[in-house]
Amino acid sequence: MPDAALRLKALLEQLQGSPIPVRIRAWDGSESGPPDAPALVVRNRRALRRLLWKPGELGMARAWVAGDLTVDGDLYAALEAMAALVWERGEDARTLGEALRDPDVRAAVRGLVKMAGPPLPPAPPREEVRRRTHLHTKRSDRRAISHHYDVGNDFYELVLGPSMVYSCAYWESPEGALEDAQRDKLELIARKLDLKPGMRLLDVGCGWGSMAIHAAREHGVSVVGVTLSQEQAAYARKRVAGEGLTDRVEIRVQDYRDVTDGPYDAISSIGMAEHVGSDRYLDYARDLFGLLKPGGRLLNHQIGRRPWRDETRYEVDEFIDAYVFPDGELAPIGGTVTQLESAGFEVRDVESIREHYALTLRRWVANLQADWPAAIRFTSPGRARVWLLYMAASALAFERNRIGVNQVLAVKTPDTGTSGMPLRARSWR
Structure with missing residues (x-):
């Protein structure tokens, strides 16, 4: 029975330390989460690799731009729901380094790595521009x-x-x-x-x-x-x-x-x-x-x-x-x-x-x-x-x-x- 969404939701909540406020829909057709919430559609395992190699905003952005991650439903509602996870973490929220000292979090990361498939990082989308410093020449x-x-x-x-x-x-x-x-x-x-x-x-x-x-x-x-x-x-x-x-x-x-x-x-x-x-x-x-x-x-x-x-x-x-x-x-x-x-x-x-x-x-x-x-x-x-x-x-x-x-x-x-x-x-x- 397809269960990638349920496993992914459980792993993400373990990492986050709180419930995920969106519905997860995975590449195998499975879904998990609040039925009336907007759906975060994880279209393939490559999206997980992007998040693992670049946790946080940039990894999410790369998955979105590449089309590996999409939203089904109200985009604004989805962004509101995800804001606390990515853009508006409170001052008391633990850093990734602090989180990784938790054995349960390390286990969750190992679970994500196993789900993600091949360990090589995907190339960033071609629309990405990186700069070394704010030169302003x-x-x-x-x-x-x-x-x-x-x-x-x-x-x-x-x-x-x-x-x-x-x-x-x-x-x-x-x-x-x-x-x-x-x-x-x-x-x-x-x-x-x-x-x-x-x-x-x-x-x-x-x-x-x-x-x-x-x-x-x-x-x-x-x-x-x-x-x-x-x-x-x-x-x-x-x-x-x-x-x-x-x-x-x-x-x-x-x-x-x-x-x-x-x-x-x-x-x-x-x-x-x-x-x-x-x-x-x-x-x-x-x-x-x-x-x-x-x-x-x-x-x-x-x-x-x-x-x-x-x-x-x-x-x-x-x-x-x-x-x-x-x-x-x-x-x-x-x-x-x-x-x-x-x-x-x-x-x-x-x-x-x-x-x-x-x-x-x-x-x-x-x-x-x-x-x-x-x-x-x-x-x-x-x-x-x-x-x-x-x-x-x-x-x-x-x-x-x-x-x-x-x-x-x-x-x-x-x-x-x-x-x-x-x-x-x-x-x-």
Whole structure:
């Protein structure tokens, strides 16, 4: 009688020291666990070998990306159930080394090894990128950006929808349309920057050109957008031409560190600063400060994490680092504000829109799931699985306040102290 699921569940609970909150469905057709829970489908023994050779998040990710491990049922419910096992282990949870000192745990591991079959470790999926350290040279940043963004504009069109905005939308209500919420986000940024006809805007990390087009079309400004992605730049230039805005919008494949044609009246940096790196962040802030006119404004839209207990030790998110954003680093909002002010900026407003990103990500996940065959056709099965897992898990992380997103409005206030800001805060609403 097939019993792999029952044995696997018992072994995992022995390792964990508590019941497994999902149903296990194994490669031999057996099932075990709560009948109403989402099912974690272990499709082959190779999934066990991945987990044994790389216990924790990276082993799970490799099994998922390779298709050895899937979920049957509500993906969000499955991730919620698995969070305590993989991503949100309590401070009192024992480490793997501590667990292996327990004779029962060692017996459980021997049982898993026996079930897993041949002892050789499977090769990581081809979508995995490994780095030695957070270099953040121009070359390494260009390579990291290409890994994430040069996966096909057709794929991103499917996920992002017509707006082609790859950052948190700004929702009036959860029932609203994604494209309307993205337009409202771009308009919110334009108003915070107080864009007016004749001004020059630098859009750092311009993506597929949405902010540049909105600013030029709706506010009459001249825009320079810079990106390190060749595919993004080609797509953005085509959109600009289609809007008849080539006289007002220039899209460059250029590192922001190489921009020398300032000063600009305003700078937007939307979802780009996460790629800068903690060691380079002050330089990033100083570079943008130097590119602004006195009185010019910077709108820095950036994902932030909760502070760690030990900020002297960098904690790598193995899945994100290996498959999604190589060399990406998140900082707490307090550190971001401090670095901007150290560079010379006067920070005038900080707005958290954390819940808005959870709503945005759930819409992207829905878009991806609605046309899964096309998503695979546009990229690869493994890459599509990466995006599905990372967006769904990120939605839950925003909802649970594990990460947030903030818009920081900063001014290059001249020596006279005249900031040009309105007397009443947030008059742009």
